[in-house]
Amino acid sequence: MNLDLPEANQLLDDLIAGEKKFNTDTEHIICPPAIYLSAFSEKLKNHSWLALGAQNCHFEKNGAHTGEISTSQLKSIGVKYCLVGHSERRDNFNEGYDLLLKKVKALLAEDITPIFCCGEQFQVRESNVFKEFIIKQIEDSLFGLDAKDISKVIIAYEPIWAIGTGKTATAEEAQEIHQLIRQRTATQYNESVAKNMRILYGGSCKPSNAKELFGQKDINGGLIGGASLKAEDFIALSNSF
Secondary structure (H helix, E strand, O other): OOHHHHHHHHHHHHHOOOHHOOOOOOOOOOOOOHHHHHHHHHHHHHOOOEEEEOOOOOOOOOOOOOOOOEHHHHHHHOOOEEEOOHHHHHHOOOOOOOHHHHHHHHHHHHHEEEEEEEEOHHHHHHOOOOHHHHHHHHHHHHOOOHHHHHHHEEEEEOOHHHOOOOOOOOHHHHHHHHHHHHHHHHHHHOHHHHHHHOOOOOOOHOOOOHHHHHHOOOOOOOOOOHHHOHHHHHHHOOOOO
């Protein structure tokens, strides 16, 4: 929930103007507040290298759900991706496993790629059951999908304890969880599904640590927060691959 409309437009204009500076081998997705999605969609019609994503959705196709936005409405304005189960949605709006599965299925039905977030708080990390905690989030919300559908989902690992706290996950700690997610996916489905799954890292990733993080075997990209609010930082992150 950052930037008013003039600021958001300026950031998008700066990204578009910097197109030639971006790593063209990297996929780029921006997920602005919902109120800007329609205007951004129009601006991006001639810039297919920059895809549009939403931060949230409702699982019902339509109806009396005041204030919510359906996946079909997102599809109608050109949204290609949507976050599901971001840690702030889980913590602040009590979004549970069953609800998140409904959202994932609703997005897949509209051919919108879900970016499914998982991760652990500091107290969970300290309890030494954090691995089980993270895997349960995936098992209970995603493993009801068949192999074809799970292959369309992007997973984003968020070590919540390392976001805005001053604490930092090392590249090795991040890699450990990414590898765990991939191994568990292989067990549930098969090696091919696991190998091709895109797993993003979303814990205080910035230009200064991105290269080391993105160099890890099982980290396929980043789910970027504060560092995405400056065009030059966004470009630097892109070129960290």
